[in-house]
Amino acid sequence: MAALTLFIFSLLVSTTIALEDFQNTQGTEKEERPAFQALPLQLNADLKQFYFHVYLHQIFDGDKKNTITAISPNSDFPNFGQLSIMDAPLWGYLNQTNLIARAQGVSIQSDQKTYGWHMSFNIEFEMKELKGSTLMVMGRTLELTTPREFAIVGGTGVFSLATGQIYGRRLSSPDESIWTELKILGYYTPMKKPDW
Numbered sequence: 001m002a003a004l005t006l007f008i009f010s011l012l013v014s015t016t017i018a019l020e021d022f023q024n025t026q027g028t029e030k031e032e033r034p035a036f037q038a039l040p041l042q043l044n045a046d047l048k049q050f051y052f053h054v055y056l057h058q059i060f061d062g063d064k065k066n067t068i069t070a071i072s073p074n075s076d077f078p079n080f081g082q083l084s085i086m087d088a089p090l091w092g093y094l095n096q097t098n099l100i101a102r103a104q105g106v107s108i109q110s111d112q113k114t115y116g117w118h119m120s121f122n123i124e125f126e127m128k129e130l131k132g133s134t135l136m137v138m139g140r141t142l143e144l145t146t147p148r149e150f151a152i153v154g155g156t157g158v159f160s161l162a163t164g165q166i167y168g169r170r171l172s173s174p175d176e177s178i179w180t181e182l183k184i185l186g187y188y189t190p191m192k193k194p195d196w
Helices: 002-029
Strands: 048-058 067-071 083-091 099-109 116-125 134-142 148-156 163-171 178-188
Touching (some): 048 099, 048 163, 099 134
Antiparallel strands (some): 048 083, 048 178, 083 099, 116 134, 148 163
């Protein structure tokens, strides 16, 4: 009986040691940080505000054209389904000096009753301090002369986790191009980027 008890005890000890060794080995192969991790909320301690006052210039004809109609399924009012693409500059001044950024995206005529455009575009910054940073923007435009309001729904680079509003109004223009004055207000939270 004593021999049987000693055998079972030895078996349990050896199994426990083997299991601990296996768990230790598995632990060393894991990443330092899990793939998903719930972190405590920082309560916007690092929240920062930004503001820009710029002028969007859309040109539809000529060598400097920066807004085109890509799809126009019908010519009936209000051109339902029309899709336009733009890569238009955002200037710091109306005299077209001090390029701040470019507005790159699409406009879709999505209203069947009036000129109502859904707009989705990125603001790609060109100024040296913000080069490569972006703001993601979405909104609706009713009539070209109606005051505009867009939502900032995200950002990259300097403007990580950006949120805010853009207010715009159309200005008079000496030609067929469209000038829109924009006031951009928002917040962002700086984030530490991975070292890779």
